[in-house]
Amino acid sequence: MQIQTQGLIIREQTVGESDRLVTVLTADEGVLRAFARRAKNIKDSKNSATQILCYSRLNLYKGRDKYIINEAIPIEVFFDLRKDISRLSLAQYFCEIIAEFSPEGVDSAEYLRLALNALHFLCKGSKPELLLKSIIEMRLLTYAGYMPDIVGCASCNAYESPHMHFMINEANILCDNCFKPGPERSAPMNPAVLKAMRHILYSDTEKMFAFQLTESSQTELAAASEAYLLSILDRKPKTLDFYHMIAN
Structure with a gap:
């Protein structure tokens, strides 16, 4: 099942060499955990949008026991916090x-x-x-x-x-x-x-x-x-x- 939502990344964890497991706070689904494959790859479009403290537009696939992030587009990265x-x-x-x-x-x-x-x-x-x-x-x-x-x-x-x-x-x-x-x-x-x-x-x-x-x-x-x-x-x-x- 495909889900489109917006959410704030409130936790991230590296899985393997290039994947991320993220915790996302969304308005409609509450807190959910999802895999973002190849998100650690700097050239991947999901790289910045799945980092902690990023508010993003997400396209997810909901499987039987996990979510997979197919697409992630940053809305607000709160860059000034890092200063x-x-x-x-x-x-x-x-x-x-x-x-x-x-x-x-x-x-x-x-x-x-x-x-x-x-x-x-x-x-x-x-x-x-x-x-x-x-x-x-x-x-x-x-x-x-x-x-x-x-x-x-x-x-x-x-x-x-x-x-x-x-x-x-x-x-x-x-x-x-x-x-x-x-x-x-x-x-x-x-x-x-x-x-x-x-x-x-x-x-x-x-x-x-x-x-x-x-x-x-x-x-x-x-x-x-x-x-x-x-x-x-x-x-x-x-x-x-x-x-x-x-x-x-």
């Missing part, structure tokens, strides 16, 4: 977690839109990296069914307090009055950080990137979002370690 090692490493981290949480075989337009927006903002350098990282982590988890409950304090329903405490394992928040220090993992959130987190989770797609934070609040938000993602993933991605090493 900055920090942005490139963050983009690779985005690809790894998107591959982890995106579904297979179902409509995934929201996931693809999120990924493409992330790469667009990284290329332009128009959003601080820490802020962009938090947006992608929390919105991705929301799409995947892990939206935390941060409408109000889980104990007294208070909407805000001088500080709220994001309870990592319980995926909720406690106000200052209800929070008791203990073995449970938590991350402090000042009012600006809590407002930003709510905006990321609850805003319309078109507005999710439309806010700003001070550098200190970005750091606080980034600590909370990363801790929450790692608690669900239950491992630390190698791309995240590399990003921290580069960024620091």
